Amino acid sequence: MVRFILKVAGRQIALIMTLGLLWLCLSGEEHWANSTLAVFGLASVLLCVWLADRAGMLDREGVPTRIFPGILGYMFWLTIEIGKANLIVVAHALRPGLKLSPKMVEVPAHQTSDIGKTIFANSITLTPGTVSVDLHEGSILVHALTEELSDPAGMNLMGHKVCALDGPEGRDWAKQKQLERAQQRQVAP
């Protein structure tokens, strides 16, 4: 029963809950106890969801439920990576003599969905020192500030992490890759 409801109206329910939470956060405590305002808040949430549903926006692009909950841990990991890259770029900007070695690299993008590819390309751009310049079929062209920032291993790890949060098939793919890497590590020594 629950599964049926989630299948029929899962995105609607997710959007209602998100917008309701947003209303609670933005309106502040003194509004929650006021029943008139609470009803107005609920009504506006329902109106928004109904209009969005009528406009046909509640698809996998409008309400991307497939990237949850993996995206939360990923954003935490990404923040740390951004911090590290920030320090490198700041050091390059402040050092007396410029020592840059810009490079263009192709990074493979195995994400199956559009949103997975978007998250991956945006993560690359968001990390200082690397900017995604062009998207090809199955790869992303990246401009890197220095040789060390263009290191493909780091960006491949990022790509695998994005695959792991991107729906069930992505999770399977990432799990299989992890097994392969573990096997390689066993064989190598």
Add this chain to the structure above:
Amino acid sequence: MNGELILDLISWALFLTGGLFVFAGSLGMLRFPDFYTRIHAAGVTDTFGSELILLAMALQSDDFTTVIKLFFIALFLLLTSPVSTHAIAHSAWVGGFNPLLGKKLEYPEEELPR
């Protein structure tokens, strides 16, 4: 030492670090040699410069709704700034503008695959 003083100290430290990141980003934007490398310097201001300052502002506010609003500003900055950066870089690339490459910072001699 009371709690408010400690919060103030942390928040001022964050303000100063954020300001330093913004300054370094702007300096990099002036110093770096070509268009594509300057984008990277702007990325520093986009990410840690603005986010640290927003975090410091959240520590200064005494009201939960303000913290939430600052959090949403930070989130929207994180989501939108790479999109605009990619739009600029992509249009320069498609328009046929070559980047400086390698340690010697030279334009590539042969045509790059587009």
